[in-house]
Amino acid sequence: MREPLLNRVLFCPSPVPLDLSRIRVVSLDLDDTLWPVWPTIARAETALQDWLRLHAPATHALCAQPEARLALRAQAARSLPGSVHDMSALRQEAIRLALLQAGDDAHLASAAFEVFLAERQRVDLFEDALPALEFLSRRYPLVALSNGNADVSRIGLQHFFAASVSARDAGCAKPDARIFQRAADRVGVPASQVLHIGDDAHHDGVGALAAGMQMAWLNRSAKPWDHAPWEPHLTVAGLDALCIHLADA
Numbered sequence: 001m002r003e004p005l006l007n008r009v010l011f012c013p014s015p016v017p018l019d020l021s022r023i024r025v026v027s028l029d030l031d032d033t034l035w036p037v038w039p040t041i042a043r044a045e046t047a048l049q050d051w052l053r054l055h056a057p058a059t060h061a062l063c064a065q066p067e068a069r070l071a072l073r074a075q076a077a078r079s080l081p082g083s084v085h086d087m088s089a090l091r092q093e094a095i096r097l098a099l100l101q102a103g104d105d106a107h108l109a110s111a112a113f114e115v116f117l118a119e120r121q122r123v124d125l126f127e128d129a130l131p132a133l134e135f136l137s138r139r140y141p142l143v144a145l146s147n148g149n150a151d152v153s154r155i156g157l158q159h160f161f162a163a164s165v166s167a168r169d170a171g172c173a174k175p176d177a178r179i180f181q182r183a184a185d186r187v188g189v190p191a192s193q194v195l196h197i198g199d200d201a202h203h204d205g206v207g208a209l210a211a212g213m214q215m216a217w218l219n220r221s222a223k224p225w226d227h228a229p230w231e232p233h234l235t236v237a238g239l240d241a242l243c244i245h246l247a248d249a
Helices: 037-055 057-063 066-079 087-102 106-120 129-139 177-186 201-210 239-246
Strands: 025-028 142-146 163-166 194-198 214-218 234-236
Touching: 025 177, 037 057, 037 106, 057 066, 057 087, 066 087, 087 106, 129 142, 129 239, 142 177, 142 194, 163 177, 177 194, 177 201, 194 201, 201 214, 214 239, 234 239
Parallel strands: 025 142, 025 194, 142 163, 194 214, 214 234
Antiparallel strands: none
């Protein structure tokens, strides 16, 4: 039986409580905030491997080895030292290097990456995600803010968002304060008027707070906050709890 909503709500007090009157815009992390990311990545990697089996069998065999995949990712990072924030560039470079190492046609890298990326957009939303997007988008302009290469347009969620900012767009990744400032700039408000919602205490929490935003930490698994002196303005166990809190705004 589904647990009643209010029984699942968790609010944790903060030394600096959330100021609802300041919120003009909400920015939202995507991976592990709106959907679990690792099942999505696993499906995308399986789709890539299935494609490689047909089009580049030697590369398929190479990439079936976990240690080889790790080595290729490390090599890709060394090959593109200025793109550490760009998950798409690093993934495509790792595929290109794998094709070269296996003796297959390196020109297949672009097509292979698109197979991965297309499956990457097929996500399974958390149960509370869609109701939260509907609630939040009626009250605030929303900005998608992600280090990854999920695309809200390809996923089919674009109608909820006024703007979308990725690490690739910004040229830097969370927790760099510049990507948070880019999100505020995209909708024409100061960072102090943005509430950022995310699951990662370091990348989302410390980054947003350093940029001058208010921050709501989505802590689905009751992890400790280990980033003093930074503190989130609100900690919630689910997006449903967050919406209940914001309903008084």
